[in-house]
Amino acid sequence: MKRHLGLLVSAVVTVTIPGVLGVLAVLGHEHAVAGTETVSVSALAAESAMGPLPQAPAGTNLPVRNSLAGVQRTSGSPVTVFSDVAAGQQAYAMRLLGQAAAAGQSTSYEGVEKTSQSGVDGSTVTVVSQVWHVGGGQTLISTSSGATPGVSYDTGVRSPAGVFGVTTAQISLLGRHYVATYRGDGNAAGRPAMIVEVYRFDGSLAARFWLDTKTLVPLRREDFDTAARLVSDETFTQVSFGPLTTQPANASYTQGSTLAASPQAAWVTAGSPVAMVESMAKSGVRLPDSLLAGLPLYAAASNGSGAAQVTDLEYSDGLSVISLFVQRGTLAASMAGWQPVNLNGYRVFVSGHSVTWTGRGEVYTMIADAPPQTVAEAVAALPYGGQPGLADRLGRGFDRLAHLVDPFA
Amino acid sequence: MSHLGTLISALIDGELAGAELDRANAHLAGCAACQAEATQLRQLKRELSTLGELDTDDAVTRRLLAMTLQGGQVTARPLARQPGRRVRRRRGRYVMWSAMSIVVVGVGAAAFGMGGSSSGVNEPQITPQLEVFDMQHAITSGDVPFADPSSTRVSTPPKASKRTLVKGSARAAAEATRP
Numbered sequence: 001m002k003r004h005l006g007l008l009v010s011a012v013v014t015v016t017i018p019g020v021l022g023v024l025a026v027l028g029h030e031h032a033v034a035g036t037e038t039v040s041v042s043a044l045a046a047e048s049a050m051g052p053l054p055q056a057p058a059g060t061n062l063p064v065r066n067s068l069a070g071v072q073r074t075s076g077s078p079v080t081v082f083s084d085v086a087a088g089q090q091a092y093a094m095r096l097l098g099q100a101a102a103a104g105q106s107t108s109y110e111g112v113e114k115t116s117q118s119g120v121d122g123s124t125v126t127v128v129s130q131v132w133h134v135g136g137g138q139t140l141i142s143t144s145s146g147a148t149p150g151v152s153y154d155t156g157v158r159s160p161a162g163v164f165g166v167t168t169a170q171i172s173l174l175g176r177h178y179v180a181t182y183r184g185d186g187n188a189a190g191r192p193a194m195i196v197e198v199y200r201f202d203g204s205l206a207a208r209f210w211l212d213t214k215t216l217v218p219l220r221r222e223d224f225d226t227a228a229r230l231v232s233d234e235t236f237t238q239v240s241f242g243p244l245t246t247q248p249a250n251a252s253y254t255q256g257s258t259l260a261a262s263p264q265a266a267w268v269t270a271g272s273p274v275a276m277v278e279s280m281a282k283s284g285v286r287l288p289d290s291l292l293a294g295l296p297l298y299a300a301a302s303n304g305s306g307a308a309q310v311t312d313l314e315y316s317d318g319l320s321v322i323s324l325f326v327q328r329g330t331l332a333a334s335m336a337g338w339q340p341v342n343l344n345g346y347r348v349f350v351s352g353h354s355v356t357w358t359g360r361g362e363v364y365t366m367i368a369d370a371p372p373q374t375v376a377e378a379v380a381a382l383p384y385g386g387q388p389g390l391a392d393r394l395g396r397g398f399d400r401l402a403h404l405v406d407p408f409a
Numbered sequence: 410m411s412h413l414g415t416l417i418s419a420l421i422d423g424e425l426a427g428a429e430l431d432r433a434n435a436h437l438a439g440c441a442a443c444q445a446e447a448t449q450l451r452q453l454k455r456e457l458s459t460l461g462e463l464d465t466d467d468a469v470t471r472r473l474l475a476m477t478l479q480g481g482q483v484t485a486r487p488l489a490r491q492p493g494r495r496v497r498r499r500r501g502r503y504v505m506w507s508a509m510s511i512v513v514v515g516v517g518a519a520a521f522g523m524g525g526s527s528s529g530v531n532e533p534q535i536t537p538q539l540e541v542f543d544m545q546h547a548i549t550s551g552d553v554p555f556a557d558p559s560s561t562r563v564s565t566p567p568k569a570s571k572r573t574l575v576k577g578s579a580r581a582a583a584e585a586t587r588p
Binding site (some may be wrong): 104113127129141162163164166167170284299303307308314316321323325327329331332333336356363365367369393394395396398400401 | 516517519520521522523524532533534535536537538539541542543545546549550551552553554
């Protein structure tokens with residue numbers, strides 16, 4: 001009898017333990033990658049934003065149905081249902097935006113920018129910045145308020161490379177996810193401008209750009225959410241083009257000068273963003289390698305090494321941009337300057353357009369130029385929780401074991 | 410007169426005695442057929458004796474001999490159970506299951522241990538470096554660094570030169586309008 005009992009116990013232990021471990025590991029893996037979609041970003045990146053677009057019958061007036069937007073997202077191929085005329089407008093508008101991105105780099109200008117943006121917590125935040133840019137050189141950005149002026153910097157190598165987010169990379173992404181049309185002439189910052197409107201594939205207005213008629217440098221930009229609410233408004237309140245006439249108060253400016261030591265120099269851009277995400281997954285940190293809240297992963301960088309490493313993943317569809325910073329640890333007990341906010345059931349800390357929270361042993365900090373609902377959707381798609389649960393811990397452990405056995409897996 | 414039949418084998422083997430032996434010898438003296446058969450049997454017995462002695466203690470030999478002499482068939486007898494072999498087999502199973510259990514538990518424990526903090530100590534307490542992150546976001550998004558008013562830090566702006574332009578208290582420059 002004792003022998004039978006021993007055999008039974010042995011069998012139960014052998015069957016139960018691996019079963020439970022397997023179930024927990026699978027559940028942990030599934031939970032950690034919840035919200036991860038499977039579209040290949042490399043496939044998106046390999047295509048041209050300006051390529052030939054499928055066209056709907058000429059009678060079709062407005063772009064685009066939700067189902068077609070879905071087709072685009074799952075197939076990775078550009079889709080539009082504009083008429084022949086509208087397709088021509090799209091090509092012209094995209095060409096204008098591309099030229100605007102180049103003009104923002106090559107043209108010298110100085111002026112004052114005013115940016116108003118809806119914060120994650122529903123507040124509206126406004127920033128006024130004075131900007132100096134020498135064509136092909138540095139951009140200096142000085143935010144001034146009362147007695148505490150400051151100087152922001154860009155380097156010639158790592159600069160925003162654009163005005164109001166109009167960069168070559170962003171315009172390329174925009175061409176894959178939106179439909180742009182030239183809407184005629186207007187005025188902005190006291191200058192004549194050409195107006196380009198950007199639509200979603202459901203036909204709703206997503207953004208509007210005013211491009212300087214003479215230089216094509218963006219003068220103003222408005223962004224709208226899916227409910228047609230204005231979520232961001234950036235404009236030059238004053239601007240002049242040509243050789244600079246003033247200099248930042250606290251900095252001498254020399255075209256072509258470089259920065260010897262700056263925090264930005266520590267960022268190392270990843271050759272393949274997807275490969276970086278896969279590398280993180282091997283160490284147990286699973287993040288979306290394609291879409292986050294509908295925004296494709298298009299760039300990645302890292303800063304530091306080992307346990308102190310910070311990983312930056314950039315998601316953008318050309319209009320909305322989310323920078324996700326991931327670092328090991330938990331949030332400090334005291335978060336001065338941050339507001340605790342309940343974001344759709346997730347307790348996070350918010351500061352302007354930044355959100356931070358702890359997710360299973362990692363601290364996630366998201367800086368978003370995106371509608372609040374997009375930010376909320378992105379937060380919900382990422383790991384959340386004070387400490388790694390048993391399932392997450394086992395899943396991470398099995399991942400590390402597998403990586404130990406086969407480093408190339 | 411009838412021949413000796415099976416008695417001739419007993420006669421050759423010396424198993425007859427008394428009146429039965431006398432009658433057999435009397436018949437054999439006058440019967441050429443039985444004499445010939447007796448001669449063949451004696452010859453056969455001699456040839457068998459040259460093959461060596463059988464171990465009559467061996468069970469198999471005994472049964473074979475009995476079968477030969479009686480002309481009957483040997484019935485198969487079930488093999489006797491061997492408790493020792495079964496115990497050894499069961500012991501082997503115990504060892505196998507135990508080893509598998511230990512391996513599974515060991516791998517699970519290793520995964521649990523490795524799934525924790527890589528440093529093996531408490532996770533570091535972190536306050537996000539928003540200034541650094543803001544600038545990185547600005548560079549990748551192509552927009553101005555967006556100062557967050559709620560994290561305003563007032564500091565004396567550093568003296569900048571053409572080679573060292575340092576981001577100052579950008580957050581202090583922001584003004585927030587809350588509805």
